[in-house]
Amino acid sequence: MQRIARAVQQGAAAFLRREYVYVAIFVVLVSALLLGLSSVPEFNLSPWTVVAFVSGALASGLAGFFGMQIAVRANSRTTQAASKSLDGGLRVAFASGSVMGTTVVSLALLGIGVLIIVLSGIKNDPQQVAGALTGFGFGGTAIAIFARVGGGIFTKAADVGADLVGKTEAGIPEDDPRNPAVIADNVGDNVGDVAGMGSDLFESYASSIIAAISLAVLSSGVAASGAGSTLGIGIPADKAGAAQAYPLLIAALGLIVSIGCTFLVRAQEGATQGQLLGSLRRGVYSASAIIAVLMIVVALLLDLGIGVAIAAIAGLLAGAGIGFSTEYFTSDTYRPTRYLAESSEGGPAIVIIQGIALGMLSVVVPALIVIVATLVAYSAAGLYGVAIAAVGMLSTLSITLATDAYGPVADNAGGIAEMSHLGKEVRERTDALDALGNTTAAVGKGFAIGSALMTALALIAAFVSVTGVQAINILDARLITGFILGGMLPLLFSAQTMTAVGKAARGVVVEVRRQFKEIPGLMEGKADPDYARCVAISTDNAIRQMILPGALAVAIPVLLILGARLARDTEFERFLGAETIVGMLIGSLLVAFMVAVLMANAGGAWDNAKKYIERGNLGGKGSAAHKAAVVGDTVGDPFKDTSGPSLNILLKLLAIVSLVMAPLLR
């Protein structure tokens, strides 16, 4: 057991080392770009943005590092604890998830806090401070794009590579330690769901707070210039200070409440799935209820009025609602996935059609929830309210993320139990914990998309307020063409990430075949495979495949904003302006959100429909229905683990890059 666990630890460490080398190169390149831009005085870009950018990257990178370290150490301990009791296993796995949640949230808050204090000391202009602060969110994105996009490609490439050669060609079972790619596969689970999810939510968390602060700062600037009400920020100038403090306060209180509520998570021996889920929910819902009360108290204490609290609570409820909607559409206890499983009797084509239809339908509820939350937040507290809704949704992140990060730990614990040939009872306990992890992972994905959308909305609000383009002609051709351009980007991006998995997997396949052939005694279990090489190859291939989509996502807003700046006051102003960027951001937000929900839910439902059949329904394993369901699941893999989650990053990346560069268009 310890040997395998160590191999996973070493693999994870190898992955992180390699990844962080690429991240460092990226951070240096972007810093140089930002420095170059800030050296042009009329671009209004503060060089402190670079400092904030590097800090954000460091903080998110550290959070990912700690999270991975804990997760790959907690898995064998979970197996160990599960060999004694179910509650023990649950507690160890959940505690390790809590470390991830707490680390992400603490580092984000710490970074923002320190930056505000330092920057305010150096510059006495709140607007400059807020502008530089946006760099911190951008830094978080730099990590997220590698962990989520690169990691998403990595995890599926290793998975496909391991299965294709191991299961299909060599005929050895899944998770067999003789398979050279098995460790890469296990590392991949942690990369996707721990580091990927963590960095994704780090970014949402930091950016939503920064967007709220930026809007609060702008409201004071606006009042000074007397343009107040047209901006619709929703905060009177004399409350600007309190409005800056509010998001930080509820975030900090949310952290404390969440840590307290993690102790509510416990289970009795022989607990059903429902009871286990209930136990996790007890923790999350208690934290939400307490923080909701505190949101009101703090709003009243700061004399901000009840409106901001209403906005924050609207966000909190929307997050829970989107999570529940995701569960409804992807869990086999409800009608949609059951129906999908039944349709697999009609063959693979029918399963695909039904799955895509399910994914499309599943967009409706989250969209309606976002609509209601936005209307409520806006009418309660203006644009600032929209940003506060995003902060509110993420206020209990530390415990929400704990339930997500718990999943891969439990999954790995099961794998370790399998590979170490532990007793049936232990397997049953780890299976129960693993199944729970699948549900929380689906809910977590929905939550991540929803919070990405709200965060991006908040960032766009800040961008619009900074550049002052809000009152525009809705049919301005720049705006319309921006929409179409923005709507196209998520599709271009997804087309690349979907084909990236196949391309990255090829290298893994070649390497696994080589090791099977060249390492003597491997198949007999007498020699160890070279796990590290498989991890290294998966990492390199994944990073290579993410360069094009990643570069695109950074380059397009940068080029558009530079172009708009250069076009200003020239003949070309009619074709390109801040309006184009606003249109692009809103178009990409819309399409990325819809496609991300579609992909995540279709993928989740296909996965669970297959598992439902494997549990003996509709003919069980090996039936025609099962074969069809496997096709659905295979299509769903890049949907739910690579392309879908990558879109979260895309939509926030476009918005945060635009906001960082917004001073150019002021």
Place this chain on the structure above:
Amino acid sequence: MQRIARAVQQGAAAFLRREYVYVAIFVVLVSALLLGLSSVPEFNLSPWTVVAFVSGALASGLAGFFGMQIAVRANSRTTQAASKSLDGGLRVAFASGSVMGTTVVSLALLGIGVLIIVLSGIKNDPQQVAGALTGFGFGGTAIAIFARVGGGIFTKAADVGADLVGKTEAGIPEDDPRNPAVIADNVGDNVGDVAGMGSDLFESYASSIIAAISLAVLSSGVAASGAGSTLGIGIPADKAGAAQAYPLLIAALGLIVSIGCTFLVRAQEGATQGQLLGSLRRGVYSASAIIAVLMIVVALLLDLGIGVAIAAIAGLLAGAGIGFSTEYFTSDTYRPTRYLAESSEGGPAIVIIQGIALGMLSVVVPALIVIVATLVAYSAAGLYGVAIAAVGMLSTLSITLATDAYGPVADNAGGIAEMSHLGKEVRERTDALDALGNTTAAVGKGFAIGSALMTALALIAAFVSVTGVQAINILDARLITGFILGGMLPLLFSAQTMTAVGKAARGVVVEVRRQFKEIPGLMEGKADPDYARCVAISTDNAIRQMILPGALAVAIPVLLILGARLARDTEFERFLGAETIVGMLIGSLLVAFMVAVLMANAGGAWDNAKKYIERGNLGGKGSAAHKAAVVGDTVGDPFKDTSGPSLNILLKLLAIVSLVMAPLLR
């Protein structure tokens, strides 16, 4: 041969009769609704809108009726002519397509012309005339929704039903006259590509002209109220009359030029696919070149300036560009479809992933084309320019549509040759004509989507100008929530149309099974199956399945506009207003366009990848690659023939209904 042709004719007649009964009910219901609304004086809705609505429905219905009558008569004549020479076959098939093209265009122009003359005689207010005129476009939509959505479900339900029982269960070949659903299947080809495509483009054609006229009329009204330049319509008030005449003139000239150029389409015996395609293109490109010159001449004669001609030509080029992009992504002579075919060696899941990635990627080029065309048209002639670009794109519709409507005639001719056991030489000629039809069908689909988008843009421009909401806060929560709502609608709509095919097919399957069992001597070819009953059942089921999505598409804009009218000057104004509808229209435009292109191109590429393998590549028929490609093709069927094309209707329907009801929000 004649017996089968007659059966198809009778089937088509039966389909049209049944369909038109439902259409009549729909028209009566909507007329009653419009009459009711127009009886409320403060709603500003002219009762003449109802007259225009009924006229539009009649005109489009007549065009569909003539087109179908000709198409189902031309098929056996094409077979007959093809038994003598390839040129003869091509000319007969193309001539029948030309009849459809000419009928659609003439009836649209005639309807609009007569309405303008009559309405101007009765009311002396151009704004009232233009308002009522929008009803004509809406009437066209009433037919289009039945022909395109209902017809799309019909054609695939009949196809699936015929194949499932005939090929799979009874083991008789495709297109076998003993199969009771074979006639419904043949009728379906005509319904989808003749009546569906025709009514879709009728609507685009009429609506784009109406939108241009509306904007021209508004420009005079605006100047009178002195708000001129902010509207950005782009036409000075004293040119309003000429600006109304311009779209009608270029449309009429386009008709004449197109008819002339149909005579350029001819072929030599033994012509290759490239030569056949070149021969069709000679006709289309000549017409385009001539009309481009005339666009300039007319613009100068009317003293409108060269700007409007530039806008019109931008539209014309955009249409050709989108058509070519579609061909590139779906024809197996180019890289994307070849690559897709190769990927089928990796199994069904890989084919699906690659096909969806191809579809996503294929959105990029048409999106860029639309962006450039919109920017050019807008900067050349303002919002009016955008509407004129749509008119320009459709100016050669009569010959473009001829190349589309030619397809199913050639397809049916091949089927008749097969069923009548004609010689190998004849089969080869009809096969060549059929293959050409597949290419033109794909190009036609791209063109239909592109023109739907430009038309919807023009309609939205008119809506915004009528309601006067153009200068708004881009971050108004109503606008943002409208975007999200609008973006969601195409997915909700597609989820329904995709599952509708399966549901409608069930009834056909039951009926075919019944006939095989109960009609004695059927399998031995001694008794005739009851073709008409299969047609009737397919029709009824298809219409039943389209009620929900169709009703949704009409009800949502109606309810939103009524709601916005009632919310006006109340507390609820903050949540619902004209801004919501504008947002909804733009959001739906964006998502519907992208999903429609994705679906049409992925479906077309899967289809051609399968055919490419069937021609002996990659292992040919029966290989594992072929089996995988068949799964792709089956998924692609509802994509390209039902859900994708239905989205054209959705996006125009939402816009035209909103424009018809726009006076409520004036």
